Amino acid sequence: MPPAVGNNSAICVVNAGGWGTALAVLLARSGKPVVLWARREAAATELSQTRENRAYLPGVTLPLSLDVTSDLAVALRGRRIVIVATVSSHLREIARLLAPFLDAEAIVVHGTKGFEAETLLRCSVVLEQELGPRFDNRVAVLSGPTHAEEVARGVPSAAVLACPMLEVAIELQQALGGPTFRLYVNQDRTGVEVCGSLKNVIGLAAGVGDGLGFGDNTRAALITRSLAEMRRLTAALGGEPATVSGLAGLGDVVATCTSQHSRNRWAGEQIGRGRQLDEILASTAKVVEGVPATRSAVALAERHGVDLPICEQVEAVLFRGRQPLQALEALMTREPTHEA
Amino acid sequence: MPPAVGNNSAICVVNAGGWGTALAVLLARSGKPVVLWARREAAATELSQTRENRAYLPGVTLPLSLDVTSDLAVALRGRRIVIVATVSSHLREIARLLAPFLDAEAIVVHGTKGFEAETLLRCSVVLEQELGPRFDNRVAVLSGPTHAEEVARGVPSAAVLACPMLEVAIELQQALGGPTFRLYVNQDRTGVEVCGSLKNVIGLAAGVGDGLGFGDNTRAALITRSLAEMRRLTAALGGEPATVSGLAGLGDVVATCTSQHSRNRWAGEQIGRGRQLDEILASTAKVVEGVPATRSAVALAERHGVDLPICEQVEAVLFRGRQPLQALEALMTREPTHEA
Numbered sequence: 001m002p003p004a005v006g007n008n009s010a011i012c013v014v015n016a017g018g019w020g021t022a023l024a025v026l027l028a029r030s031g032k033p034v035v036l037w038a039r040r041e042a043a044a045t046e047l048s049q050t051r052e053n054r055a056y057l058p059g060v061t062l063p064l065s066l067d068v069t070s071d072l073a074v075a076l077r078g079r080r081i082v083i084v085a086t087v088s089s090h091l092r093e094i095a096r097l098l099a100p101f102l103d104a105e106a107i108v109v110h111g112t113k114g115f116e117a118e119t120l121l122r123c124s125v126v127l128e129q130e131l132g133p134r135f136d137n138r139v140a141v142l143s144g145p146t147h148a149e150e151v152a153r154g155v156p157s158a159a160v161l162a163c164p165m166l167e168v169a170i171e172l173q174q175a176l177g178g179p180t181f182r183l184y185v186n187q188d189r190t191g192v193e194v195c196g197s198l199k200n201v202i203g204l205a206a207g208v209g210d211g212l213g214f215g216d217n218t219r220a221a222l223i224t225r226s227l228a229e230m231r232r233l234t235a236a237l238g239g240e241p242a243t244v245s246g247l248a249g250l251g252d253v254v255a256t257c258t259s260q261h262s263r264n265r266w267a268g269e270q271i272g273r274g275r276q277l278d279e280i281l282a283s284t285a286k287v288v289e290g291v292p293a294t295r296s297a298v299a300l301a302e303r304h305g306v307d308l309p310i311c312e313q314v315e316a317v318l319f320r321g322r323q324p325l326q327a328l329e330a331l332m333t334r335e336p337t338h339e340a
Numbered sequence: 341m342p343p344a345v346g347n348n349s350a351i352c353v354v355n356a357g358g359w360g361t362a363l364a365v366l367l368a369r370s371g372k373p374v375v376l377w378a379r380r381e382a383a384a385t386e387l388s389q390t391r392e393n394r395a396y397l398p399g400v401t402l403p404l405s406l407d408v409t410s411d412l413a414v415a416l417r418g419r420r421i422v423i424v425a426t427v428s429s430h431l432r433e434i435a436r437l438l439a440p441f442l443d444a445e446a447i448v449v450h451g452t453k454g455f456e457a458e459t460l461l462r463c464s465v466v467l468e469q470e471l472g473p474r475f476d477n478r479v480a481v482l483s484g485p486t487h488a489e490e491v492a493r494g495v496p497s498a499a500v501l502a503c504p505m506l507e508v509a510i511e512l513q514q515a516l517g518g519p520t521f522r523l524y525v526n527q528d529r530t531g532v533e534v535c536g537s538l539k540n541v542i543g544l545a546a547g548v549g550d551g552l553g554f555g556d557n558t559r560a561a562l563i564t565r566s567l568a569e570m571r572r573l574t575a576a577l578g579g580e581p582a583t584v585s586g587l588a589g590l591g592d593v594v595a596t597c598t599s600q601h602s603r604n605r606w607a608g609e610q611i612g613r614g615r616q617l618d619e620i621l622a623s624t625a626k627v628v629e630g631v632p633a634t635r636s637a638v639a640l641a642e643r644h645g646v647d648l649p650i651c652e653q654v655e656a657v658l659f660r661g662r663q664p665l666q667a668l669e670a671l672m673t674r675e676p677t678h679e680a
Contacts, residue, residue, distance in 0.1 A: 146557055150555040215487065217496070221587060247564050
């Protein structure tokens, strides 16, 4: 275990999407040495020159102290902390790109929501596979109710840092936390990653309800019942059901299902209004992680013999032509029962 | 135990406020024989003639099958199910009015949120004290994310019926539930009542954050942390902490903290914007239950040695002049810690 370098650790944020840019801005503003890596050279140049990420985080000024580069060697050399903030479908490829440049003492933390579609693996497992045995049980995940637009504006937010090796999570907590960004540590990386993936599926479901004209009561009932699904899948994958009651589960579900910023809730709302999925996805440059996560969740549920009724209804709506109203009604009208 | 009469049971809803009227409308629409009791004769006459409760539920038409009366004998004679939907400050007085007229086989269920201010008793205990020993452990509570405006519109909603005597809860579930009003039974009346009371305090806190211009991330973190307070007070009063994860706890907190319909969230928002409490309360005919509930929660916390940091900050803002921003910051900037 290399020595902790605390708040003076040099940080690289990998990928200049909305979330990566917001994190880099937050950290740079609080005086931390941060570099943001953008994949395309043209994007890095534009961010450097305009001091704005117009595509993914418009209206937020990048502090002058924030360096942006597309050169991975420059981005990663000597960095103690590497934050990977990419979409799930690019994670393995990005991990392969990073591996040769990582500092010998680097700590890697990811903020990716979802499973790898082809393998159904959690993101930390994908990273460990690609980064090599030195990273076993040392890749952390950062997750929680942290809409990029709000984090970048300095709105008070709180999130979870989870890693099987507690000292890694604690070092990240000290290095990344601040007065408007409160971080809690947790060793249940599995639970945090399951929650982060399922919450986008629930966000889609809540959005469908919104699009159908349902109300706050419906959404609150859906959110409440969704936690039981998160607990079941978390337990089946070896995580701690209690994690679901924290910021990465409940907190992020609430934020996703009730926020105008959530693109998953938004996509669900469009579906509830009768638009087609292909058309919705084609209309935005941003990735709707809940769509692949729905397929993965249902596949994992089948593999592990777990009952995920909300995820199954979302899957039927997205991929098998079920009418949104019929799906929501199916969820609301199951036999009367005890609360469980 | 009198025989169950199921869906054909005759129902009286006591008090024609927003929630009582919404419940009566919902039940009458689904073909159940319901009478709504209004305290003032003039109000009963107006509701009967205009078929609308303009003061508390404007825009909703009362079905012709719904009788409205201010005569307690007419309202209660022969009714199997009596739903008491009054504010906490009137509950004991209303219970005293009801007692002489209740049918020998009546079942009483209440939908009141809060504690009795003077005694800190839960509402079911107040009712049992006033209705007599025949009702011991037989008073039920109906609670959950059920904004009256939405229930009256037939928006799909779900709630909890809790009673120590399970057969009472099950009979109520069968008599009151329907396709857009899904009811779950629970024997933990204490937990359900604690949740229903605290959720309005949390709603005030969330509103304060909204009024200060905080965001969805802040609110999601507040909601998540509020459940720990509900669990602690529930356990201290002899309830089941698991109840907090259900509709009466989490579900209702989410609905209250995120809805434009919630008067508690609204009142908190006004405070966050700098208005004075007296002025806010004077500006609405509706009762803001979170205000007395805050005082009761803090008093109960002291009595039982329970830590309720959110409730304590709300109490300081409401009654001891603490600045809202200072209170919210106090909650966000406690020492970094594990999630618990």
